[in-house]
Amino acid sequence: MLNRIILIGRLTRDPELRYTPQGVPVASFSLAVDRPFTNQAGQRETDFVDCVAWRKLGETVGNHLTKGRLAAVEGRLQIRSYDAQDGTKRRVAEVIADSVQFLDRPRDGQGSQSPSEGGYGDEEVALPDDLPF
Numbered sequence: 001m002l003n004r005i006i007l008i009g010r011l012t013r014d015p016e017l018r019y020t021p022q023g024v025p026v027a028s029f030s031l032a033v034d035r036p037f038t039n040q041a042g043q044r045e046t047d048f049v050d051c052v053a054w055r056k057l058g059e060t061v062g063n064h065l066t067k068g069r070l071a072a073v074e075g076r077l078q079i080r081s082y083d084a085q086d087g088t089k090r091r092v093a094e095v096i097a098d099s100v101q102f103l104d105r106p107r108d109g110q111g112s113q114s115p116s117e118g119g120y121g122d123e124e125v126a127l128p129d130d131l132p133f
Contacts, residue, residue: 003076005095007049008103009033011069015053017062027058029065031073050094051075061100070103 009031016028029051034044051073053061065071075097084090 004074005077006072006074007031007033007051007095008070008072009049011065011067011071012048014067015062015065017058025055025058025062027053027062029053029061031071050092051097052094053097053100057097057100061097065100065102066106069106072101072103073097074099 012030012032014029018026018028020026031049031051033047033049035047038044052058073095075095077093078096079091079093081089081091
């Protein structure tokens with residue numbers, strides 16, 4: 001069996017970086033991904049996909065990506081259930097990221113130490129101090 005997803009899109013909001021009670025970092029963010037076809041009106045529709053990055057990858061995403069940035073996310077689809085406050089059962093589909101690549105440069109005022117490109121997985125998150133931009 002295989003559960004792999006690769007998405008390229010723009011962040012719809014700044015990532016939300018939190019820490020579990022055990023101190024594990026987790027970043028939640030959403031990507032706007034265009035569909036590869038147009039509708040009857042000739043316009044492209046967009047899907048908004050919730051993504052989650054854990055541990056060092058989560059810290060990197062939370063500290064270096066911002067709303068509007070172009071990113072590639074590779075991971076797996078996870079569907080989880082929970083009970084809402086009103087007592088109804090809800091289901092949530094989200095992508096658990098294994099790696100995130102930053103595909104554009106940050107805009108002015110969004111920080112100058114964020115890499116313009118780079119793949120970041122759980123093992124590969126150290127940012128060099130001598131970035132040329």
